[in-house]
Amino acid sequence: MVSKRIEVYGRVQSVGFRPYVYNLAKKFCIKGYVKNKTSYVEIVANGDSKDIENFLEELKKIPYPAKIDKLLIENFDAKFDDFFILESEESQPQFLYIPAEIKTCLECLKELFDQHNRRYLYPFINCTHCGPRFTIIKNLPYDRINTTMDVFIMCKKCESEYEEPTNRRFHAQPNSCYECGPNIELRNNKLEVIFSKAKNPADVEKILEFVVKEILYGKIFAIKSYGGYHLVCDATNDNVVLRLRKSKYREYKPFAMMADSIETIKKYCYVSSYEEKVLSSSESPIVLLLKKEENEISEYVAP
Ligand SMILES: [Zn+2]
Numbered sequence: 001m002v003s004k005r006i007e008v009y010g011r012v013q014s015v016g017f018r019p020y021v022y023n024l025a026k027k028f029c030i031k032g033y034v035k036n037k038t039s040y041v042e043i044v045a046n047g048d049s050k051d052i053e054n055f056l057e058e059l060k061k062i063p064y065p066a067k068i069d070k071l072l073i074e075n076f077d078a079k080f081d082d083f084f085i086l087e088s089e090e091s092q093p094q095f096l097y098i099p100a101e102i103k104t105c106l107e108c109l110k111e112l113f114d115q116h117n118r119r120y121l122y123p124f125i126n127c128t129h130c131g132p133r134f135t136i137i138k139n140l141p142y143d144r145i146n147t148t149m150d151v152f153i154m155c156k157k158c159e160s161e162y163e164e165p166t167n168r169r170f171h172a173q174p175n176s177c178y179e180c181g182p183n184i185e186l187r188n189n190k191l192e193v194i195f196s197k198a199k200n201p202a203d204v205e206k207i208l209e210f211v212v213k214e215i216l217y218g219k220i221f222a223i224k225s226y227g228g229y230h231l232v233c234d235a236t237n238d239n240v241v242l243r244l245r246k247s248k249y250r251e252y253k254p255f256a257m258m259a260d261s262i263e264t265i266k267k268y269c270y271v272s273s274y275e276e277k278v279l280s281s282s283e284s285p286i287v288l289l290l291k292k293e294e295n296e297i298s299e300y301v302a303p
């Protein structure tokens with residue numbers, strides 16, 4: 001039996017790292033614990049030296065979005081009879097790692113459009129592989145209590161997902177649903193409520209259908225999510241794009257466009273294989289593309 005204490009540095013908080021370590025420890029019969037510190041994750045591992053070796057080898061292969069920059073390993077004297085995920089502990093940070101948002105993952109998208117799923121059309125769906133991070137963090141370490149989600153108390157179902165190490169939402173800090181989380185509501189430009197907070201998929205559909213119709217009539221909407229606002233309008237409508245420019249005091253700087261798929265983007269822009277890869281990545285950033293001539297997109301989107 002040997003015992004090691006490991007400090008793991010890199011993108012290892014808020015990305016499902018602790019559950020990964022937990023399941024790995026179970027696989028190799030390792031006892032000990034994993035714990036978030038402010039600037040790293042601490043693992044203490046008791047086990048057979050061969051098992052510890054294999055455990056460390058697989059630890060290094062952790063899948064995206066987690067990424068290990070550095071491992072500090074030392075011998076340690078401790079005995080445990082199981083493997084635990086311990087409460088986070090604050091420590092003086094050597095550096096702060098603040099994770100970025102991650103695009104909604106395929107599994108969440110599948111649930112989002114599955115009528116039998118309890119999060120069908122739930123706009124704030126997320127899991128440890130995706131969802132908001134940076135915009136909701138008030139403090140580190142990254143635990144729900146240190147995020148803007150702390151005001152939403154998880155319902156029984158969400159809590160059981162959050163507590164279950166084999167669940168995709170184990171320690172997913174923004175975990176929520178219709179019953180316990182934030183939802184959309186619609187207000188006019190005097191902030192009067194038009195549709196009150198959605199409580200189910202039918203409410204969400206009602207609000208979205210209304211908004212889509214109004215956008216096509218030339219209205220501008222401010223869509224608030226976890227973080228800031230998106231101002232949205234119909235990019236094919238010269239008048240409304242110009243009105244948005246005027247009200248934003250933004251004469252020339254290009255606006256970003258949103259599309260539902262790469263196929264839609266290709267209708268309007270040239271997309272190289274590299275650009276396609278970047279657009280489809282988990283970061284899903286805004287990408288500058290070359291516009292095709294013959295195009296119904298308003299010239300004022302990028303004058
Ligand atoms: Zn997800």
Ligand SMILES: [Zn+2]
Pocket residue numbers: 154155156157158159176177178179180181
């Ligand atoms: Zn819930």
